[in-house]
Amino acid sequence: MKNTFFFVLSILCHTAMAQQKNNASILTKQDQAILIDSSEKYFADRMEQDKIVGLSAALIIGNKVIWQKGFGFADREKKIPMTVNTVVNIGSITKTFTALSIMQLQEQGLIDLSQPLNRYLKQFHPKLQKGFNRDQVTVKSVLTHTSGIQSDIWKNSDLESGKYTDVVDFINDTYLLYPPGMIGLYSNAGYNLLGHTIKEISKEDYPSYIHKHIFSKLGMSRSGFAQDKLSNRSKLYAYGEVVKEYELRDVASGGIYTDMEDFTKYAIGLLDAYQGKNNGLIEEKTIKKMFSLQNADIPLETNKKGLGWFMFRNDSVTAMYHAGSAGFAQAKLLLFPEKKAAVIVMTNTAEGGSAAEEFCFDLLPRFGLSIPDLFPAPIADRIHDSNPAINPAKESLKAHEGNYAVSGSYVSVSSNGENLKMRNGDKLYILKPAGRNEYIPYIVKEGDTVAENNNNRYFFRNIKGYHFLIKRIKQREYNLGYKLKPVTDELWLDRLGLYKQSGYQMLIGDSKFKSLELYFSKDHVLMCRLKTMGSTNEIPLDVIDDHTAMSSGVNSGFGGFTVTFKKEGQNRIADFAGISFLKSE
Known part of the structure; x- marks a missing residue:
């Protein structure tokens, strides 16, 4: 089914681009009807295939909703259908509301993104490793997940046990983990600090601020937070069973509930602002800053980012994206601001996340984008000389020896005077020099060495006192990890x-x-x-x-x-x- 859906979209993409290359968001009524029919068939098939209990989706073209629909059940046991008025927690998409609030305060001259966070949140004073500087934790670094603040704090993380303003004290008991501005590390804790900052500056509790300055301005009357006791809330499902909802303490990083009709108002409000329409939400120049690349100077990144958003971007087109997962609910929001278009999906089922994301990403070619446009350009060629193979000095090879933390384990690197050896679990590689600090991997099998992949390269790089191992596959780079310090x-x-x-x-x-x-x-x-x-x-x-x-x-x-x-x-x-x-x- 996915291939059929993608084929239909490809035809639409080719036709629309041929008709009007610079405004790919315009579709004829017939094209819209084909897109809607293929969307409905896609979800009908995936609901059954993935055992999704309830889901709602919407398409926005030309800043207008051309289709929105619910599938399945909001309450399977009571046979209550999932509709565009069914309320679901959108999880981390809440972060885009938090970022928008910060930018509203910036427009009023109440906050400067380049200033240290503790200028506005004076309670913020985490522990510092040697050489770290708390003042380098700027508001912008927190918005872009590059502050070095740890990913999360799980103590008292439900709404009954704690509140979002508790997080700053918990964070003060932890260290900044990386020097600010060095690495992208997704941080729910950081966004709760931003929510607290909004409270400190505006003198309004975070949920109250969102109600007054975003929901009310857009007419989102069916949106709110767990404490608002909204009607029409969906049940949640996982592994075929109904599960208890987990209401988050972290309202500024994942606490918003909404239905599809309200969700489309939010998307259209952002698109309108980007096109210069004065809707009282945010100025055109401000949202264009939010939707511009903000992390190009971060040495170790995994995604292109704006302010509060992830970004697909090539030489001619931009899309802004955020996903949310709160407990078992899933939500996806994909905006094409230059094309006046958006895609939204929400589901009440843990297993529904893949179908929702694939639906969004399958639409990328329609607007001249692809999944690789999410990833930063490789930096290794800008850092290391790719000269013909050289024989590095033994001292140079020895500098790379050690254990490197990687996802879920570590790799060990040693040298034999001419090459490096890298052991990753049961696999052994020979890393042969191909240039200054550039290595080609050969996997050792039964005493023979075979090139792992002609497109693969490994690099080592010193960044702010850390020695990183970086892998490049074609035009994408992966930061595998850095050399661990010896333990006493x-x-x-x-x-x-x-x-x-x-x-x-x-x-x-x-x-x-x-x-x-x-x-x-x-x-x-x-x-x-x-x-x-x-x-x-x-x-x-x-x-x-x-x-x-x-x-x-x-x-x-x-x-x-x-x-x-x-x-x-x-x-x-x-x-x-x-x-x-x-x-x-």
Whole structure:
């Protein structure tokens, strides 16, 4: 079904571009009808294929809704249908509202994005590693997830246990994990700090601010937060069963609920503002700044970003994107601001996320974009000389030796005087020099070496005191991780062992924690085996001080958190991002 849908869209794309290359958003009535029919068939098929209980979707062309529809059930047990008036939590798309609020305050001269966050949120004073500067945590760095603030804090993360203004105190007990401006690290905690900043500047509670300055201006009367007790809220489903809703403390990073009719008002409001229409929401120049590339100077990034948005961008076209996942609800919002178009999908089912995202991404070619347009251009060729193969000095090779944290594990690099050897789990590679600090990987199989892929290259790069290993595949680069510092045995040996979860527990499905095991690998890497109800995660730790480490593997699921250890009486306590684990002596 997906291929048929994509084929229809490709035909539409070719026809529309031939008719009017510079305004691909214009479709004839017949083209619109074909697009609507293919969309309905796509979702009808995916609902059955993926066992999705309820879903709603909309298409906006020319700043107008040409189609919106609900599929399946908002409440399967009571046979209540999913409609465009069914309310769903949009999760992290809330961050775009937070970013919009910050930009509204900037227009009023109340905030300067280039200034330190603690100029406006004076309570913000996290711990600092050697050489770090808190004043480099600017408002912009938090908006673009490049501040070095850790990914999340799970202590008291439900609405009954905590509130978003608690987060600053929790963050103050953690370290900045990376120097601000060095690396893209997605941070829910950072956006809750922005919500708190909005409260401090505007003197309005974050939900009240959003109601007054965004919802009311756009006529979004059926939108709000968990505490608003909105009607027509959907039930949530996962693995074929109804599941309990997890209402977030983190209202500024994932707390907004809306229905499709209101959601389209938000999308159209942004498109109108971008086209210069005065709707009282935001000025044209401001939203064009939001929708422009803001992270081109970040050395290690995974996505192009605007302010509060991810970005697809090539030489001629831009699209802004954000996804949301709150518990089991899923939402996707894709805007084509220059083309006056948008795509929106919401679902009440955990398994519905893939269908929603594929629907959005399959529309990219219609507007002259593709998925690779989301990723930053490779930087290795700008950093390293790709000269003919050279024989690096032994000292140069030795500088790369060590263990590098990667997603879910680590790789070990050693040298033999002429080449580098890299071991990744059970796989062994020879890295042969191809240029200054550029290496071609050859996988070792039964004593023979075979080129892994002619398009693959590995690079090493020093960035602000970290030695990074970077892999390039064709025109995309992956930051695999950085060299871990050696660990002093006497400080950590008596902390090794199994810790069982104790105290506050996450309340949502597979994310409930079971245990944390601290151990040394055979390469003497300090490792954390973190078990939840649904997964086991092997995480390399990088030591910060005598009692604190950080979970490495920069952009992995459990990378980017502070892990602390302390002793209380006969017990040892490990804390991972606000969740406590206990080991009895």
